Amino acid sequence: MSKPRVCYWFRTDLRLHDSPALKAALDLTPECLYPIWTWDPHYVYKARVGPNRWQFLIDCQNDLSTSIANINPSSKLFVLREAPQTLFPKLFKEWRISHLVFEKDTDAYARERDERIIQLAHEAGVKVVVRTGRTLYDPDELVKKNHGEPTMSVSQVQNAGKLIGPIPRPLPAPKSLPDPGELSLSFNQERPTQDPDYNSAHRKGLDKSYSALAGPNGDFSVPTLSELGIEQSTTPHRGGEKNALEMLLSIVMDKDYTATFEKPKTAPTAFSPQATTLLSPHLHFGSLSCREFYWRVQDVVNEYKGRASNPPTSLTGQLLFRDMYFGAQAILGYKFGQTYGNPHCRFIPWHLPSKIDIESGLITNEYFIDSATAQTYLERWKYGRTGFPWIDALMRQLRQEGWIHHLGRHAVACFLTRGGCYIDWERGAEVFEEWLIDHEAACNIGNWQWLACAAFYSQFYRCYSPVAFPQKWDKEGRFVRRYVPELEHYDQKYIYEPWKAPIADQKKWGCLIKGDALGGDEKFKIYPKPMFDFAKRREICISAIKNAYKVGLYGNDPKVLDGSWWKL
Numbered sequence: 001m002s003k004p005r006v007c008y009w010f011r012t013d014l015r016l017h018d019s020p021a022l023k024a025a026l027d028l029t030p031e032c033l034y035p036i037w038t039w040d041p042h043y044v045y046k047a048r049v050g051p052n053r054w055q056f057l058i059d060c061q062n063d064l065s066t067s068i069a070n071i072n073p074s075s076k077l078f079v080l081r082e083a084p085q086t087l088f089p090k091l092f093k094e095w096r097i098s099h100l101v102f103e104k105d106t107d108a109y110a111r112e113r114d115e116r117i118i119q120l121a122h123e124a125g126v127k128v129v130v131r132t133g134r135t136l137y138d139p140d141e142l143v144k145k146n147h148g149e150p151t152m153s154v155s156q157v158q159n160a161g162k163l164i165g166p167i168p169r170p171l172p173a174p175k176s177l178p179d180p181g182e183l184s185l186s187f188n189q190e191r192p193t194q195d196p197d198y199n200s201a202h203r204k205g206l207d208k209s210y211s212a213l214a215g216p217n218g219d220f221s222v223p224t225l226s227e228l229g230i231e232q233s234t235t236p237h238r239g240g241e242k243n244a245l246e247m248l249l250s251i252v253m254d255k256d257y258t259a260t261f262e263k264p265k266t267a268p269t270a271f272s273p274q275a276t277t278l279l280s281p282h283l284h285f286g287s288l289s290c291r292e293f294y295w296r297v298q299d300v301v302n303e304y305k306g307r308a309s310n311p312p313t314s315l316t317g318q319l320l321f322r323d324m325y326f327g328a329q330a331i332l333g334y335k336f337g338q339t340y341g342n343p344h345c346r347f348i349p350w351h352l353p354s355k356i357d358i359e360s361g362l363i364t365n366e367y368f369i370d371s372a373t374a375q376t377y378l379e380r381w382k383y384g385r386t387g388f389p390w391i392d393a394l395m396r397q398l399r400q401e402g403w404i405h406h407l408g409r410h411a412v413a414c415f416l417t418r419g420g421c422y423i424d425w426e427r428g429a430e431v432f433e434e435w436l437i438d439h440e441a442a443c444n445i446g447n448w449q450w451l452a453c454a455a456f457y458s459q460f461y462r463c464y465s466p467v468a469f470p471q472k473w474d475k476e477g478r479f480v481r482r483y484v485p486e487l488e489h490y491d492q493k494y495i496y497e498p499w500k501a502p503i504a505d506q507k508k509w510g511c512l513i514k515g516d517a518l519g520g521d522e523k524f525k526i527y528p529k530p531m532f533d534f535a536k537r538r539e540i541c542i543s544a545i546k547n548a549y550k551v552g553l554y555g556n557d558p559k560v561l562d563g564s565w566w567k568l
């Protein structure tokens, strides 16, 4: 019998260490192994991906390709610029593939795509091997052991995890890799005009790169940002398995930090270096295995002589949160990403206070905002022009660097939703989706629901003040001075409330607080006034959420589905 000809499809696992799927591929003792990445128009044209995340992906691909070539100089990562749905049937035939192997992906879109690919493989007589490797536990197993319900708390993950069994120890990286087979692409004559995404590619001027299946030089190279027509990235954070493993090593070498880590005690205002691991983008792209992370930390904890921290606040506890959101998404699918139709997400009539006030009936006061005002709030929030330096600093850090600390994410998400603007969490999640280098659909959606008190968490009366909260961590305002340089010379007394500074001081410090936009000249910069009175907005938000809770609708309520909720 002839030996298997295996296509290994890299997706969420841009690494060689601890890859159960790659091991499964190698266990087939193949005659040849094609390590490939396929272009997925869903991500290129439909998802929101800013230049920083593109850069991180390209870094990971380059690093992986080099690592593969270091093991076998005849091989590398072969990047094919076509949608898997149209590419695979041709590739199976051309390269005489007998097995397709990949890591399981439970994201809503990925499930649909993979079902289609599995069907195409079966039609072509290709065997498909799928292995879990992206999370500590298989999200579907977590759900099964959680009585078929989405995992909505870390303790549910822990209980379900106990029933599943111990988290597997990481696997070593392979020491050898088979050669790929011949790399002919005789079918690559036609343009994929039947593909609906082709037209949007054409419109964006990406026609050439899209139709050149093996890249501009025909060598299956990892693309560059300019080939993709994407502007330059601005993030200092770089991708790749090599970087990820070095970062992890330096973390676990600090045994005190690793064993006593408590998330709520880490400072959101710390930068260069940040207070948490910053391994999230590596976990997202799979340049770091979460089990490698888990066990390297757990081994330190097991040997630690002092008092180690415990989940959920410990470092391994953070990975349980990640699994929790994956479990919730695995069962809810697309519904997880929205309020509408989602049985686990509270319906809150965002943009305006909910209709019924518990004490006084209808709210018709001056804090009612219309959609245009809500849109202005959203834009000012997004681009760091709210007039609240703490919020603006965070949003500018996010835009420039693609990463902000967890409590920073809390602060801006609370501010946009239930603690200031009263704007739908889905709008905020879209901005994060575009700008985060660690954007993980499950974690982003779940955390936004948490912060909006729409699911997972319900203590809506606990809001973050954009003044008092950062002061707790950074009295001098170093973080604000770094990301809102207009305020660099402000006295620390006014750094979080610059609008309170006397005009003479504003002039002395070179920045006037006025209007609603940035600007200024050589002499004086201009930083906007706060876009609303925070204390008043907070009050109105809290009472509005209170009403929404009292009405008690969820996203799947018939009154939400047919739009009649407002008659309540």
Ligand code: FAD
Pocket: 263, 276, 277, 278, 279, 280, 281, 283, 284, 315, 318, 319, 321, 322, 323, 325, 404, 405, 406, 407, 409, 410, 413, 432, 436, 438, 439, 440, 441, 443, 444, 445, 447, 448, 451
């Ligand atoms: P560490 O504190 O070092 O934690 C280690 C790892 O645990 C992280 O890398 C991450 O994979 C995981 N983790 C930690 N906290 C969480 C959490 N609350 N939820 C899920 N996983 C967690 N995380 C993402 O990975 N992708 C996202 O798109 C994302 N969006 C978020 C949106 C909002 C509104 C909020 C409040 C949080 C979001 N998070 C997201 C969770 C969390 O903020 C980041 O995972 C964390 O800040 C990443 O930094 P780190 O690697 O230094 O984390």
